[in-house]
Amino acid sequence: MITQHPEREQILLENVLSALGNPLRLHVVRVLAAGGEHNCSNVLEGVSKSTLTHHWRVLRESGVIWQRPSGRENLLSLRREDLDARFPGLLDVLLEAVNSGASSVAPHGAQPMADARRG
Structure with missing residues (x-):
C-alpha cells in the first residue's frame, strides 16, 4: 500500500518547489x-528503478502526484486540482517555462518516452 499522500491543506509551497527543482x-x-494516469515504469527510460522510486517518493510526499497500485505496477497522475487550489497559476507558469525551453526537461541519461516528446 502506498502511503504519505498529504491532504490538500498539508501541501506546502516549499516542498513543491523543492520537488520540482x-x-x-x-x-x-x-x-x-x-x-491521465501513467504507468510508473513508462514515464522515463534509462533511469534505474531505485532512482525512479526515490523521485516518485519525493513527488508523492510533496503533494505533486498521486501514486496508486494497479496489479504489479503503480500508476502516477498529477495532483493538478489540488495544486491549482493551493497555488493558483504555479503549474501553468512552470510548464510554460519548461515547454518554452527555459528549463532542462530531461537530465543527462534520462530518455523521455514517445508520448512525452509530443508535448
Whole structure:
C-alpha cells in the first residue's frame, strides 16, 4: 500500500518547489500534465528503478502526484486540482517555462518516452 499522500491543506509551497527543482522530476510533471494516469515504469527510460522510486517518493510526499497500485505496477497522475487550489497559476507558469525551453526537461541519461516528446 502506498502511503504519505498529504491532504490538500498539508501541501506546502516549499516542498513543491523543492520537488520540482530537480530536472527529472520537472520532466515527469510535464509528462503527467498531459493528463491521465501513467504507468510508473513508462514515464522515463534509462533511469534505474531505485532512482525512479526515490523521485516518485519525493513527488508523492510533496503533494505533486498521486501514486496508486494497479496489479504489479503503480500508476502516477498529477495532483493538478489540488495544486491549482493551493497555488493558483504555479503549474501553468512552470510548464510554460519548461515547454518554452527555459528549463532542462530531461537530465543527462534520462530518455523521455514517445508520448512525452509530443508535448
